[in-house]
Amino acid sequence: MTYAIIETGGKQILVEPGRFYDVDRLAIGEDEQITLDRVLFINNDGEAHVGQPVVEGATITATVMRHLRGRKIIVYKMKPKKKTRKKRGHRQELTRLMVDAINLNGTAIAEAADASASSQATVDTASTTTGAAEEE
Secondary structure: OEEEEEEEOOEEEEEOOOOEEEEEOOOOOOOOEEEEOOEEEEEEOOEEEEOOOOOOOEEEEEEEEEEEEOOOEEEEEEEOOOOEEEEEEEOOEEEEEEEEEEEEOOEEEEEOOOHHHHHHHHHHHHHHHHHHHHHO
């Protein structure tokens, strides 16, 4: 299993190719590629690369899927016996990233398998075979 630990938005996230993650809002449009270079750790099938503080030559290639807002968090402040109450809400602005590849020194050590394209191909072939059976 190949994974990496990256830093984005002041938080550390364990990422794997082919999975999506919600991070703090990035100023990039939807369906655009982004390269994250703050890679703190890479594990490539038991071979570990530890950064001090970052791994030299390591990057993560990801695609911005969409921008969204997180769940609402209620902030309620109250002072007892003073009749003072404040109720406020907050929704964090997020960006959903699909991790495409983990790169080390310019070569991809792990890439996302294009499972969606292969599943779409099986659906198309299944629909054409059932259509042929209905015609007979």
